[in-house]
Amino acid sequence: MQNEQEFSKAEKFWMNFKLYQFWRFIVLNIKIYTIAVQSKWH
Amino acid sequence: MAKVLVIGAGFAGHTAALYLGDKLGRKHEITVISNRDVFGYVPSWVWVGVGHMKPEQTIFKLKPVYDRMNVKFVHASAKEIHPDADDQYVLGEEVGTGKEIRLNYDYLVVAPGPLLNFSGTPGLGPENGFTHSICSLPHAIKTRDAYLALCDRMKKGEKVKIVIGTGHPGATCQGAAFEYIINVHKDLLKKGLRDKADILWLSNEPALGDFGVNGVQIKRNGIVQKSDDFIKAVFNDHGIRYQVQTGVTKVEQGSIHWQNYEGEEGTTDFDFSMLIPQFKGQPFKYIGRDGSDVSSKIVNPMGFVLVDGKYGLPYPELSQTPEAWPAQYQNPNYQNIFAAGIAFAPPGPISKPFTNKNNLAIAPAPPRTGMVSGVIGRVVAMNIADLITTGKMTHSERMTEMVAACIASMGDSLWDGNAVTIVMRPVVPDRKKYTNEYGRDLFISHLEMGVSGAWMKFMLHYTFIWKFKALLGWKLIPE
Numbered sequence: 246m247q248n249e250q251e252f253s254k255a256e257k258f259w260m261n262f263k264l265y266q267f268w269r270f271i272v273l274n275i276k277i278y279t280i281a282v283q284s285k286w287h
Numbered sequence: 288m289a290k291v292l293v294i295g296a297g298f299a300g301h302t303a304a305l306y307l308g309d310k311l312g313r314k315h316e317i318t319v320i321s322n323r324d325v326f327g328y329v330p331s332w333v334w335v336g337v338g339h340m341k342p343e344q345t346i347f348k349l350k351p352v353y354d355r356m357n358v359k360f361v362h363a364s365a366k367e368i369h370p371d372a373d374d375q376y377v378l379g380e381e382v383g384t385g386k387e388i389r390l391n392y393d394y395l396v397v398a399p400g401p402l403l404n405f406s407g408t409p410g411l412g413p414e415n416g417f418t419h420s421i422c423s424l425p426h427a428i429k430t431r432d433a434y435l436a437l438c439d440r441m442k443k444g445e446k447v448k449i450v451i452g453t454g455h456p457g458a459t460c461q462g463a464a465f466e467y468i469i470n471v472h473k474d475l476l477k478k479g480l481r482d483k484a485d486i487l488w489l490s491n492e493p494a495l496g497d498f499g500v501n502g503v504q505i506k507r508n509g510i511v512q513k514s515d516d517f518i519k520a521v522f523n524d525h526g527i528r529y530q531v532q533t534g535v536t537k538v539e540q541g542s543i544h545w546q547n548y549e550g551e552e553g554t555t556d557f558d559f560s561m562l563i564p565q566f567k568g569q570p571f572k573y574i575g576r577d578g579s580d581v582s583s584k585i586v587n588p589m590g591f592v593l594v595d596g597k598y599g600l601p602y603p604e605l606s607q608t609p610e611a612w613p614a615q616y617q618n619p620n621y622q623n624i625f626a627a628g629i630a631f632a633p634p635g636p637i638s639k640p641f642t643n644k645n646n647l648a649i650a651p652a653p654p655r656t657g658m659v660s661g662v663i664g665r666v667v668a669m670n671i672a673d674l675i676t677t678g679k680m681t682h683s684e685r686m687t688e689m690v691a692a693c694i695a696s697m698g699d700s701l702w703d704g705n706a707v708t709i710v711m712r713p714v715v716p717d718r719k720k721y722t723n724e725y726g727r728d729l730f731i732s733h734l735e736m737g738v739s740g741a742w743m744k745f746m747l748h749y750t751f752i753w754k755f756k757a758l759l760g761w762k763l764i765p766e
């Protein structure tokens with residue numbers, strides 16, 4: 246965030262840039278799956 | 288042959304039933320009693336409430352799933368629990384006929400979700416009040432209709448006031464209300480009506496982005512970022528006004544009465560409002576063998592089931608005692624009774640509670656989200672399977688160990704939708720394990736906004752319905 250209470254222009258660009266967001270989609274899926282699945286071992 | 292009875296078929300009860308059916312269904316009797324014959328995928332009711340998803344896309348019939356999983360299904364509302372040894376049973380009322388049904392059990396899982404306590408705030412709610420709710424499917428449908436009627440008024444040029452948030456000083460589930468306010472904003476934008484609406488977030492949280500879990504904190508590029516700033520940026524970006532530290536005390540036609548931390552009293556006008564009510568436990572009767580009321584051995588005064596947590600610790604002590612949070616969700620007085628999901632009694636709040644000078648406690652109750660409810664449902668089911676097969680429980684998971692991932696959608700379009708992806712570990716801060724001031728794993732915890740979140744939310748809808756239908760590979764999908 247450019248200051249504490251606003252998103253910068255660059256941040257907004259990346260939020261909507263589809264190719265980057267596809268990368269984030271893969272990364273977030275892997276991250277969430279790997280930490281969530283650990284619960285099954287409890 | 289052991290008899291296991293599950294009350295409720297939501298995130299917690301249905302998850303428990305699937306694991307119980309899978310583990311024990313062939314040799315033992317697993318029964319689910321639910322007052323609805325469908326499973327409801329609650330998170331998507333946010334989309335129902337703005338008219339973006341058909342209600343029938345969020346539900347499916349339970350019985351065909353249970354038939355495949357060796358689980359008996361009883362379409363009835365549970366009323367009484369008789370927990371004393373040698374004659375343990377639940378009395379229910381069959382939906383449609385009103386016929387009394389008696390179900391004996393050796394193990395009982397209480398998972399009926401919350402009682403939506405609209406009467407806790409005079410004038411609140413869609414039935415006897417002036418506000419709306421998305422906490423049940425009929426409510427979400429009614430909310431949609433009222434919202435679309437409001438849009439028609441705006442199309443004719445009328446300017447309106449929309450208030451969304453919490454409708455009781457002790458309400459929880461701020462995440463759902465947050466998602467709804469953002470979806471309303473996005474929908475109005477698409478309809479070209481955003482300039483006709485003044486939208487206000489009104490909540491009992493100590494700070495924006497608290498969500499009843501003391502906020503979310505992450506470390507990015509070496510700097511700690513907090514959900515407070517993040518959600519402020521979202522609201523500023525969307526032109527949504529906000530007022531936190533506020534407990535709603537009464538609602539009248541078109542006006543909400545509240546008190547804040549300073550003890551000031553005020554009113555806020557509205558044309559359309561969706562406020563989450565206080566949650567209580569379902570009002571079952573707990574009856575001993577001699578006909579006496581044994582509820583104090585099973586539930587707290589709010590009706591939530593007492594389990595293996597340490598109750599009564601003052602907040603400063605509780606916030607430093609991760610082991611006060613229950614691990615196995617087993618009632619200490621009746622050890623064959625377990626509670627899962629919203630039904631279990633948490634040992635106290637996660638967010639810092641506050642009482643103002645008028646003695647009004649403004650304190651969000653701890654959320655037991657879908658993921659938390661599902662995890663508890665599985666832990667309880669596996670432990671009951673353990674008890675039946677080996678006599679010893681081997682599973683446990685406290686909320687101070689659990690991870691939660693929440694995707695708060697901001698519109699459902701796969702092209703220009705958006706969502707905030709929130710990951711936190713653990714849900715309840717563990718200040719012994721994570722020695723930073725937040726008690727969280729700042730590396731795993733995550734806050735991010737982007738179109739990818741909208742894709743995830745969409746994917747989760749179908750993935751979870753797949754899982755809850757117990758289709759191929761369902762156990763590989765985390766809760």
Ligand SMILES: Cc1cc2nc3c(=O)[nH]c(=O)nc-3n(C[C@H](O)[C@H](O)[C@H](O)COP(=O)(O)OP(=O)(O)OC[C@H]3O[C@@H](n4cnc5c(N)ncnc54)[C@H](O)[C@@H]3O)c2cc1C
Pocket residue numbers: 294295296297298299300301320321322323329330331332333363364365366398399400401421422423460463569627628629630655656657658659660692693694
């Ligand atoms: C609009 C909305 C959006 C949400 N979004 C998210 C999200 O994105 N992610 C997330 O993790 N969580 C989300 N949540 C929270 C999540 O839905 C709840 O945490 C979860 O539903 C709780 O599960 P449960 O099984 O305890 O209760 P429920 O899901 O409410 O299930 C209880 C079941 O018991 C049945 N029942 C009730 N009384 C009786 C009775 N007397 N006899 C028999 N059966 C009975 C009910 O009909 C119901 O089927 C959201 C909540 C709402 C309201």
